[in-house]
Amino acid sequence: xxxxxxxxxxxEDRCTSCMICARECPVWCITVESHTxxxxxxxxxxxxxxxxxxxxFTIDWSVCMYCxxxxxxxxxxxxxxxxxxxxxxxxxxxxxxxxxxxAPPTG
Amino acid sequence: MAPVTRVYDWYGxxxxxxxxxxxxxxxxxxxxxxxxxxxxxxxxxxASSPAALAVVVSGTxxxxxxxxxxxxxxALGRETGCTPAVVAYGACASSGGPYWDSYAVADGISQFLPxxxxxxxxxxxxxxxxxxxxxxxxxxx
Numbered sequence: 001x002x003x004x005x006x007x008x009x010x011x012e013d014r015c016t017s018c019m020i021c022a023r024e025c026p027v028w029c030i031t032v033e034s035h036t037x038x039x040x041x042x043x044x045x046x047x048x049x050x051x052x053x054x055x056x057f058t059i060d061w062s063v064c065m066y067c068x069x070x071x072x073x074x075x076x077x078x079x080x081x082x083x084x085x086x087x088x089x090x091x092x093x094x095x096x097x098x099x100x101x102x103a104p105p106t107g
Numbered sequence: 108m109a110p111v112t113r114v115y116d117w118y119g120x121x122x123x124x125x126x127x128x129x130x131x132x133x134x135x136x137x138x139x140x141x142x143x144x145x146x147x148x149x150x151x152x153x154a155s156s157p158a159a160l161a162v163v164v165s166g167t168x169x170x171x172x173x174x175x176x177x178x179x180x181x182a183l184g185r186e187t188g189c190t191p192a193v194v195a196y197g198a199c200a201s202s203g204g205p206y207w208d209s210y211a212v213a214d215g216i217s218q219f220l221p222x223x224x225x226x227x228x229x230x231x232x233x234x235x236x237x238x239x240x241x242x243x244x245x246x247x248x
Contacts, residue, residue, distance in 0.1 A: 027198075027205045061227035062202040062215070088194075088226040088239035092202055092215065095227050 005066060006085040010057055010102040014078035017052035021070035021079060029063040030070060031056070059102060061086045061095040080104075115144040116152070123159045123244045124149055126183055126191065128176060131166025133197035133230040140233035149187045159244045160189050161223070163236065165196040167206060168213045177219055192223040192243055196236060201225040 017034035036050040071079045082104070089095040117123040124147065129137055152158065162180055184190050195216050198204030202225075206212035216222060224239045 027207070060202070062225055063198055063204060063207060064227065065198065065205055065229035067229075085232055085235045086227045088224045088235065088242060090224060092217065092225055095201070095225055 005068070005081055007061075007082045008059060008064075008066075008068075008071060008102070009080050009082040009104045010099060011078050011080065011104060012054060012057075012099065014076040015054055015057065016076055016078075017054050018075070020073050020075065024069050024073040026067065026069060027063050027065055029060040029065075031058045033057070054099070057099045057102060058096050060092075061097060062089075062092045113141075114147055114149045114152075115141050116147045117144060117161075117240060119145060121152065121156050121158050123161065123240065124152060124187075125240065126160070126162040128162055128164045128179055129166055130164070130168060130172065130176075131199065133165035133199065133228075136230040136233050137163055137165045137196060137236065140236045149183070153187045153189065160187055160191045161194055161240060161243060162191040163194045163196050164200045164216050164220075165230075167199040167204070168216055169211050170213055171211070173213055173219055176216065180220060193220050194236070194239055194243075195222050195225045196239075197226065197231055198229045201227065204229060 017032055019032050022030040022032050033055040034052045037053050038048040039051055042048045113127045115125045117125045162183055168176055195201040201215050203212050203214040207214055223243060226235050226239045
């Protein structure tokens with residue numbers, strides 16, 4: 001029954017830190033922290049272009065409704081449904097998962 | 108007041124008693140998890156054999172029900188003579204869930220009760236309650 005709607009994972013390579021997921025989340029359970037850096041190939045330009053670099057991305061599973069709106073709204077498919085329900089935690093803070101915990105399993 | 112209406116012998120071997128404190132929709136998932144489990148009188152049961160006791164709070168806890176939930180858990184402790192481990196089942200009981208910004212809803216039961224385990228979900232599937240309870244008393248045989 002839990003199927004593929006057990007949790008949500010973040011594919012960082014696709015994330016542009018655009019914040020659409022955090023803004024569209026009806027319960028405000030997503031945070032995105034990022035900063036900007038100049039593009040490397042624009043070093044000599046009069047006005048260097050900047051791009052976002054993701055610093056941290058969190059989902060608070062103690063608040064999340066598993067509605068999937070963040071997944072639907074992400075323009076870059078950086079968020080995906082994943083198998084396996086998020087397990088219970090001993091504190092609410094333990095249910096705030098950061099980018100490492102939200103990353104798809106490697107290998 | 109008869110605050111806690113149902114207590115289940117969770118594994119059927121007397122190891123773990125689970126009391127139901129259902130307030131809203133997550134309770135449907137809790138009830139799905141209780142299917143086929145025998146109900147017991149906790150005071151009688153605990154007088155004859157020691158067991159762990161958990162109380163699962165499922166559903167939204169509005170401020171108006173905070174004293175009721177608090178008294179229900181205290182009454183269960185008095186009746187049984189042991190302190191129940193409180194499980195916050197679902198987003199509302201854990202943090203207020205979608206109502207965390209409401210003036211009328213508690214931001215999770217940990218505001219007024221010590222909580223042993225927080226089960227995420229809106230609602231959580233019955234299987235994740237199994238895992239949370241197994242984590243409290245050790246994996247079932």
